[in-house]
Amino acid sequence: AQTVTQSQPEMSVQEAETVTLSCTYDTSENNYYLFWYKQPPSRQMILVIRQEAYKQQNATENRFSVNFQKAAKSFSLKISDSQLGDTAMYFCAMGNGGGSEKLVFGKGTKLTVNP
Amino acid sequence: DTGVSQDPRHKITKRGQNVTFRCDPISEHNRLYWYRQTLGQGPEFLTYFQNEAQLEKSRLLSDRFSAERPKGSFSTLEIQRTEQGDSAMYLCASSPPPGYGYTFGSGTRLTVV
Numbered sequence: 621a622q623t624v625t626q627s628q629p630e631m632s633v634q635e636a637e638t639v640t641l642s643c644t645y646d647t648s649e650n651n652y653y654l655f656w657y658k659q660p661p662s663r664q665m666i667l668v669i670r671q672e673a674y675k676q677q678n679a680t681e682n683r684f685s686v687n688f689q690k691a692a693k694s695f696s697l698k699i700s701d702s703q704l705g706d707t708a709m710y711f712c713a714m715g716n717g718g719g720s721e722k723l724v725f726g727k728g729t730k731l732t733v734n735p
Numbered sequence: 736d737t738g739v740s741q742d743p744r745h746k747i748t749k750r751g752q753n754v755t756f757r758c759d760p761i762s763e764h765n766r767l768y769w770y771r772q773t774l775g776q777g778p779e780f781l782t783y784f785q786n787e788a789q790l791e792k793s794r795l796l797s798d799r800f801s802a803e804r805p806k807g808s809f810s811t812l813e814i815q816r817t818e819q820g821d822s823a824m825y826l827c828a829s830s831p832p833p834g835y836g837y838t839f840g841s842g843t844r845l846t847v848v
Contacts, residue, residue, distance in 0.1 A: 624777075653834045665778075665826070665839040672834060711777050721833035722768065722791065725777030 622647045624714050626726035633702045634734050640687075641697045641729045643712030653715045654688065654695045655723070660708040668710070671695065702733045739840035741827050747846045748817055755813045756843045760829030767810050768837065769802055770826040771795065778826055784810060817847045 623646045633639035645654070656668040671679045671688050678686050683703075687696045699706055709730050713723040740759040748754050760767050765786050770778035781800070783791045786807035796802075799817075804810040814821055824844050828837035 653836075655836050657836075657839075664841040667836040667838070670834070670836050713777070715833065721766070721830065722780045722783055723778075723837070724780070727775070727777050 622649070622652075622714055622716075622724045624712050624724050624726040626712055626729050628729045629727070630730045630732070632732040632734055633699075635702055635704060637702055638698060638700045639702055639731065641699075641710050641712075641731065643695045643697070643726060645693050645695060645712070645714050647693075647714060647716075649716055651716070653721075654686075655713045655715070656684070656686070656695075656697045657711045657713060657725075658706075658708045659711065659728075660705075665711070669697070699731075704733050704735060707731060707733045739827055739829055739838050741825075741840035741843050743843055744841060745844045745846075747848060750819060750847055751816055753813065753815045754817060754845065755811055756825055756827075756845075758810045758812070758827030758840060759808070760810070760827070761838055762808070764829035764831055764838070765807065766830045766832075767804055768828045768830070769810070769812050770828065772824040772826055772842070773822075781812075781825075814845075817845075819847045821845060822847045 625644045652673045654671045659665045669681045683700045709728045711728045712726040715721045715723045742757045767784040769781040772778040784804040799815045802812045824842045826842045828839045830837045
């Protein structure tokens with residue numbers, strides 16, 4: 621069975637600073653994808669960044685980047701120059717590369733960006 | 736196309752009543768998913784459609800739950816004889832081929848009283 625673990629229930633960061641959210645996962649698959657989703661309060665879930673497991677290069681999307689350590693099954697999210705609008709729940713998720721691509725989500729990390 | 740739409744946004748129902756939710760996916764996406772999210776938890780997979788075919792169902796989806804996607808476009812999720820434990824946010828998502836991630840709707844929040 622696939623599992624995703626987010627060990628930080630809550631984190632806070634000052635505006636303009638950098639924060640890293642942790643995620644570890646477990647799977648026996650070789651072909652899979654990893655995602656970070658953002659869920660602002662009372663708003664819909666938005667895809668932040670995605671990573672193909674077969675790619676060694678870490679994905680980057682503007683201020684968001686990941687540190688993908690395949691051997692360690694670790695997939696952390698780094699947010700640079702944090703903004704107030706980054707305040708949200710962040711979910712790490714894993715999907716298989718074929719078939720249904722149903723996602724397995726972690727329990728989330730609540731990030732608060734303070735002014 | 737404005738994304739994935741879900742209706743209603745909120746539903747309060749009495750225990751034992753039936754409820755039905757609707758999801759309109761992004762038109763180019765042939766894959767549609769239903770997830771359930773309870774407070775403080777990540778979303779949990781319920782079921783998945785590729786076009787009109789329901790290809791996978793979670794063990795979470797008891798006999799009281801049924802989902803359809805009759806013409807491969809919109810989907811409905813029905814819960815019969817609702818129980819208080821059914822109270823949750825029901826999320827719909829659609830996606831293109833695997834690996835690109837989902838586009839989620841805003842969800843339907845169900846409260847069973």
